[in-house]
Amino acid sequence: ASNWAFNYMVVEITPIGIQSLQWKFYIIWTVFNASFVPIVYLFYPETADRTLEDIDRLFRDNQDIFIFKDKDAISSKRPLAYIEHEQAEVRRNSSIISANPEANKHRLAAIERANRGDFDEKAAQRVENV
Structure with a gap:
């Protein structure tokens, strides 16, 4: 729902912004878009090759807001600790x-x-x- 709301906001604001600020309005969009690169790097974990249980465990175990400090959270391959934990759980169950x-x-x-x-x-x- 937030995606629809923000798309609606962009559609409503862009013509007014271009009319009043002209080419300078694009600087605002550039700053917003450029700010997403560090936000994604600092706060979003890698989710490729992870199970939902891995992501749940990552957020449960990692209380720090900065994800980039955790090697397991940013590695592109599934961490060995998660694989071993899953195998132990399967053996237990x-x-x-x-x-x-x-x-x-x-x-x-x-x-x-x-x-x-x-x-x-x-x-x-x-x-x-x-």
């Missing part, structure tokens, strides 16, 4: 994923066998004990 990669391989193989119909009760018990 999942009964399939384990910290032991060998156990994961056995569990996934047992699930695939069960889906094919050749389920082995003894193999399932061995997987549970891993």
Whole structure:
């Protein structure tokens, strides 16, 4: 809604500004547009290659208004800390994923066998004990 309101304001103000200030009115727009470069650099985090949970965590953990001081907030690649946090959360919330990669391989193989119909009760018990 604010985008529509500001567009309406620009449409209403521009003819009056050009009429009264002539070419000097464009200096006002130049200053406004040039001010957005430092504003975006100082206050807006990088959102490419981030999940919504990453952005939520960034704003929750980073209480400083100046984003450019935080290396995780300005890096163009997803920070390793966020990836590790997501993997830990998946492990915590999942009964399939384990910290032991060998156990994961056995569990996934047992699930695939069960889906094919050749389920082995003894193999399932061995997987549970891993």
